[in-house]
Amino acid sequence: MIRHVVLFKFRSGVSADERAEIYAGLDALVGQIDGLLSATFGPNISPEGLGQGFNDGFIMDFADAAARDRYLPHPAHQAAGARLVAALEGGTDGLVVFDMKIGD
Numbered sequence: 001m002i003r004h005v006v007l008f009k010f011r012s013g014v015s016a017d018e019r020a021e022i023y024a025g026l027d028a029l030v031g032q033i034d035g036l037l038s039a040t041f042g043p044n045i046s047p048e049g050l051g052q053g054f055n056d057g058f059i060m061d062f063a064d065a066a067a068r069d070r071y072l073p074h075p076a077h078q079a080a081g082a083r084l085v086a087a088l089e090g091g092t093d094g095l096v097v098f099d100m101k102i103g104d
Contacts, residue, residue, distance in 0.1 A: 001037070001102040002062040004071075007044075007054040008095040014087045019056070022087060025080040026058060032076050035067020036060060053089075054096065061102075068099065 010019060023041040030039050041058040044051045062068040071077050088094030 002065055002068045003100050003102050004060040004062060004068060005057065005098045005100070006059075006095060007051075007057040007098075008084070009053050009089040010056055010087055010094075011089050018087060022080075022084050023058070025083060026060075029060075029071070029074075029076055029080060033067070033071045033074050035063040036071055037063060065101075 026041065027039050030036050037060075039058060039060045041056075043056050044054060060071075062071065085091050085095070
């Protein structure tokens with residue numbers, strides 16, 4: 001399994017409703033893209049103060065690297081990702097992507 005972790009910084013003027021719509025668009029990818037198993041979204045609630053301004057994030061689990069690789073260029077992902085990036089502080093500079101292999 002591949003765990004796809006994305007941390008990001010919404011611009012200050014992005015409303016809670018817009019955030020929810022962005023999350024809903026990303027969540028809708030589950031079931032559209034073969035091998036995308038789950039998606040979880042939310043704000044950073046860590047009490048450690050080490051978030052470096054990354055105030056929200058999501059995790060997507062893929063069956064394997066091939067599923068993740070199908071997701072990346074998929075038109076539905078491209079559209080949902082573009083909407084997210086447009087709402088971020090600095091565009092793509094306002095996000096970090098980290099993929100890790102889980103299990104064998």
